[in-house]
Amino acid sequence: MKRILLIKTSSLGDVIHNLPVVNDILKHHPDAHIDWVVEESFADIPRHHPNVQSIFTVAVRRWRKQLFHKKTWQEIRAFKQQMALQPYDLVIDTQGLLKSAILCTFAKGTKIGMDKHSAREAIASYCYNQTYAIARQQHAVERNRALVAHACGYAPPVDQPHYGITATATSTIKLPTPFVIGLHATSKESKLWPTPHWIALAKALAERNLSLVLPWANHPEQTRAHQIAENQTNVLVLPKLTIAHLASVIQQAKLAIGVDTGLSHLSAALNIPTVALYTDTHPSRTGVMASAHSKAINLGGKHQIPSVTAVLEAMQAVT
16 A cells, blocks of 8 residues: 655645546555645645545644744644654655645655756755656646656546545525525735626626625625625625535535636536636636536636626536
């Protein structure tokens, strides 16, 4: 039995992009034991995969802000002690950043990552025992799958990815049927789809007997959700939810429409037909990638704002 430790800590979309490697490994090594190191705020993602055994959480984002706190160093020491308990055959860092490579060095086992020409931060490559050249022009999902394939000794897969997760949290929220989940929130204002477009979309969905369900995580997102919902009886603004509970809502949707956010990747990973909207980035390398069991369309790009009409046409194409 191979014992394999995957290191992919953040962000939400990046963690989701790494899920298909679990299924890939088990296709070729059915008895493999797979563990995962992940940022604490995204741990619900690998927890939803039935074939990920142990999940080790880190808090690099918080640790950086509290570097001189005693608790920070206690947590780092506790993580290093966890890593020292179990030897691995392979420790695979698919993130390719210095922070993930340093975490990789804490584990016992052959450390594998991308070479200096392939890694997102070249210095990370010096922390590994073995490195591989992985083409940069590939989609992030394909890069992850290729690196793990080289590490585990099989040919890089060319089939559609299988994310392998199912939402398990139960929700008491009464949801309309059928509904579209509108993933309107993202980390940068330049990635937002204009609020008037969301309002126009809600009206168009009402004409099609569809409701629009809107999640939020902070006050500006909540304000925007309520602004979209004003005077629209087919719009439901959700209460604030954890990723696990939001996943259970997404899994009940007829389809998802979302901006450049990790939640759009989550909807695709849950096999929900997805239309992803890009206004500030090109989706070719990090856009939503459909699973083997659903469809996804990426619209827009750098300085492009998809029209409501284009979104409605894409909805028809994915459902």
